Amino acid sequence: MPVSPKQARTLKHRSWVAFLVIPPIVFMSLFVVYPILSAFAYAFYEWRGLARGDFVGLANFKDVLFGPTMGPVVWNAFLHNVYALIALMIIQNGGGFLLAWLLYKEPFGFRFHRVAVFVPVVLSTIIVGFLWKLFLNPNFGLVNQALYSVGLDALAKPWLGDSSTALGALILANAWHFVGFPTLVYLAGMQRIPSEIIEAARLDGTTEWQLLKNVVWPLVAPSTTILFTLLFIGAFNWFEIPYVMVGLDGSPFGSTDVLGLVFYRTAFGNQSASIQNFGQGSALATILFLFIVVFASLLTLWLRRREIQF
Amino acid sequence: MMRDNMKLTRRILMGAAVGGYLLSGAAAMAKTELTFWSWRQEDKAFYQDIIKKFEAKEPEISVKFETYAPENYQTILSTALAAGRGPDVIQVRAYGNLETIATPGYLLALDKQSVPELANFPDSALAAETVRADGKVYAVPFATQTMLVVYNKKIFKDAGVNPPQTWDELVALTQALKAKNITPFANGTATAWQNETIVAALLSSQLGKQFEDDIVSGKANFTDARFVNALAKLKDISANFSPNFTGVDYPSSQQLFVAGRAAMFAGGSFEVANFKSQNPSLDLGVFASPVAKAGDERLIARYYDGGYAVNAKSDKKDAAVKFIRFLATPDYGTAFTNQLKNLSPIKGIKIEDPITQDVAKLADNSMSYLMLVRFRYQEPSGSVLLQSNVQKMLAGQQTPEQAAAEINKGITTYYKPFQK
Numbered sequence: 001m002p003v004s005p006k007q008a009r010t011l012k013h014r015s016w017v018a019f020l021v022i023p024p025i026v027f028m029s030l031f032v033v034y035p036i037l038s039a040f041a042y043a044f045y046e047w048r049g050l051a052r053g054d055f056v057g058l059a060n061f062k063d064v065l066f067g068p069t070m071g072p073v074v075w076n077a078f079l080h081n082v083y084a085l086i087a088l089m090i091i092q093n094g095g096g097f098l099l100a101w102l103l104y105k106e107p108f109g110f111r112f113h114r115v116a117v118f119v120p121v122v123l124s125t126i127i128v129g130f131l132w133k134l135f136l137n138p139n140f141g142l143v144n145q146a147l148y149s150v151g152l153d154a155l156a157k158p159w160l161g162d163s164s165t166a167l168g169a170l171i172l173a174n175a176w177h178f179v180g181f182p183t184l185v186y187l188a189g190m191q192r193i194p195s196e197i198i199e200a201a202r203l204d205g206t207t208e209w210q211l212l213k214n215v216v217w218p219l220v221a222p223s224t225t226i227l228f229t230l231l232f233i234g235a236f237n238w239f240e241i242p243y244v245m246v247g248l249d250g251s252p253f254g255s256t257d258v259l260g261l262v263f264y265r266t267a268f269g270n271q272s273a274s275i276q277n278f279g280q281g282s283a284l285a286t287i288l289f290l291f292i293v294v295f296a297s298l299l300t301l302w303l304r305r306r307e308i309q310f
Numbered sequence: 311m312m313r314d315n316m317k318l319t320r321r322i323l324m325g326a327a328v329g330g331y332l333l334s335g336a337a338a339m340a341k342t343e344l345t346f347w348s349w350r351q352e353d354k355a356f357y358q359d360i361i362k363k364f365e366a367k368e369p370e371i372s373v374k375f376e377t378y379a380p381e382n383y384q385t386i387l388s389t390a391l392a393a394g395r396g397p398d399v400i401q402v403r404a405y406g407n408l409e410t411i412a413t414p415g416y417l418l419a420l421d422k423q424s425v426p427e428l429a430n431f432p433d434s435a436l437a438a439e440t441v442r443a444d445g446k447v448y449a450v451p452f453a454t455q456t457m458l459v460v461y462n463k464k465i466f467k468d469a470g471v472n473p474p475q476t477w478d479e480l481v482a483l484t485q486a487l488k489a490k491n492i493t494p495f496a497n498g499t500a501t502a503w504q505n506e507t508i509v510a511a512l513l514s515s516q517l518g519k520q521f522e523d524d525i526v527s528g529k530a531n532f533t534d535a536r537f538v539n540a541l542a543k544l545k546d547i548s549a550n551f552s553p554n555f556t557g558v559d560y561p562s563s564q565q566l567f568v569a570g571r572a573a574m575f576a577g578g579s580f581e582v583a584n585f586k587s588q589n590p591s592l593d594l595g596v597f598a599s600p601v602a603k604a605g606d607e608r609l610i611a612r613y614y615d616g617g618y619a620v621n622a623k624s625d626k627k628d629a630a631v632k633f634i635r636f637l638a639t640p641d642y643g644t645a646f647t648n649q650l651k652n653l654s655p656i657k658g659i660k661i662e663d664p665i666t667q668d669v670a671k672l673a674d675n676s677m678s679y680l681m682l683v684r685f686r687y688q689e690p691s692g693s694v695l696l697q698s699n700v701q702k703m704l705a706g707q708q709t710p711e712q713a714a715a716e717i718n719k720g721i722t723t724y725y726k727p728f729q730k
Contacts, residue, residue: 138553138558139552139558161556162557162705247559253705270694275689276384
């Protein structure tokens with residue numbers, strides 16, 4: 001049967017679409033969907049070492065959340081993730097917003113600073129972690145040496161060894177590492193604001209604070225949406241900086257423990273202290289995944305509503 | 311003409327290359343190639359040397375040695391084994407970690423028929439590579455590790471002090487060193503597992519073998535006065551650790567000792583080779599943890615690092631067993647001990663290095679490295695509990711009594727002899 005030119009075109013178009021769509025779908029299913037589903041399935045079994053044992057229903061989930069051993073560890077870590085989220089929201093995203101505003105006003109040397117503020121983001125997290133670990137070394141680290149040199153000996157501390165400062169130190173290291181990212185996103189958002197709006201506000205005699213609060217902040221809402229959502233996901237998946245700087249145990253005595261570390265220790269074991277439990281590890285990963293998906297979606301929906309079209 | 315000649319030469323060369331390639335391919339085909347996985351990147355040269363010796367003895371077998379970073383080794387190995395792959399010969403850990411791999415049937419069980427060389431090992435070494443449930447041995451042990459105090463002989467000599475016998479002597483020693491502005495112990499507690507090694511290195515003689523027996527039988531638990539008092543002693547002596555020790559991690563404390571800025575390091579015998587390789591001019595000695603009063607038994611804490619096992623799913627099991635039998639001979643143990651300065655548990659080895667000789671002598675009188683050997687099979691493991699609670703105690707945030715009670719509470723959740 002002869003094919004009409006129109007049918008041939010449709011066929012060509014369809015195979016072109018299929019050619020574009022099928023490889024990524026296969027790739028995603030194989031390397032994203034399948035592992036997630038299998039981790040989900042693993043969570044319902046008992047594991048003896050690496051061997052899958054009996055189906056145990058929700059027992060692993062119950063142990064992870066409320067068991068006498070895992071429960072307190074998980075909730076302690078969860079709390080630290082929440083602290084990190086709040087602190088980073090203020091320091092990293094808030095700091096990024098203010099830095100972006102400074103750069104937006106194009107002060108002397110702004111081109112240099114625009115690059116400089118982004119450089120740490122490009123560095124490997126492992127390098128940043130080690131660098132900050134050196135800075136914070138109690139005996140020869142830069143931070144304490146600086147304090148000694150200006151006579152503030154009383155403030156010098158074993159930062160990463162003191163349970164009251166260790167988590168804060170990790171948060172600051174993380175903020176130093178990533179503050180360039182919100183800065184750049186906010187800067188792009190600010191540059192999108194039509195200059196007439198800002199000029200009009202200035203003519204109306206707003207103060208700098210009013211301008212930021214009532215004009216700039218609402219108009220960069222789309223940037224805020226993406227940054228808050230990414231930070232939310234990042235804060236609950238937090239792993240690299242704590243792992244590099246304080247180790248798998250959340251040293252000292254669990255004061256820097258976060259869910260990422262608990263997951264790793266549980267699923268893969270901590271060579272120098274504990275044994276692995278694949279089932280509980282998978283259960284924790286599943287809970288974490290669902291928690292992030294649900295709350296990140298809600299957060300995005302809520303943040304979207306406050307965006308203004310212009 | 312010239313051109314044709316060149317063409318001809320090229321053809322001959324190519325023919326020779328192809329022929330050579332085919333020949334070598336045929337030779338490789340006749341050989342059984344074993345893969346051997348390890349986390350000991352730093353021992354690569356030694357293992358390659360050993361493999362050469364083995365290949366000379368067994369010309370039809372060749373061995374490929376591959377290493378992975380220690381912190382990822384268990385993960386990579388677990389994943390490979392779970393996928394039905396993995397190497398033919400596997401360097402495995404001991405105790406609880408061995409069980410996670412051996413219990414699902416990934417390792418070949420060994421006995422004195424298949425590996426007669428198992429007779430070369432003391433029972434405690436074989437116990438480390440035995441699964442408790444079936445009582446079978448799954449690996450040929452490779453190293454004895456001991457927890458003790460390493461000291462810098464030159465610093466001791468310059469300060470005019472000697473290795474202590476009793477705890478009081480240790481206290482006097484630290485005061486003498488401090489008076490001379492020398493940091494007595496390089497140790498820090500920021501790396502969690504260091505707390506466990508410090509406890510074993512300094513307190514074993516105060517705890518005693520009887521304490522271990524009582525713990526195992528359930529006659530005593532961790533709230534026992536022997537344990538609490540020992541922890542209190544540790545708390546006192548920790549004032550002599552490196553400055554700001556709560557923030558000093560493992561690598562920093564090692565550096566402090568290697569640089570000759572501290573007199574002692576409480577830790578594993580495995581540190582000696584490491585220290586010497588970083589600073590060959592160090593003159594080091596070792597001593598066992600000091601006793602509470604003169605006349606008490608002097609002990610170090612001992613465990614076995616791991617072993618060499620055969621993948622049960624390997625289709626080259628015979629060759630693999632031949633290789634691990636080779637790794638169980640006194641000749642191998644002697645080479646291992648002398649080249650790696652790491653004590654092999656094989657009986658009848660000849661030790662050249664004087665410090666390793668000292669370690670071997672001390673190892674004759676030992677108790678277990680308690681939490682690893684007895685309580686690293688279930689969560690919360692004794693190691694997790696000891697590490698975090700001692701860390702907390704040394705940071706001044708709980709008393710020795712509280713630390714002991716927390717450790718005991720955690721272990722009691724699963725340890726039957728404590729549940730009476």
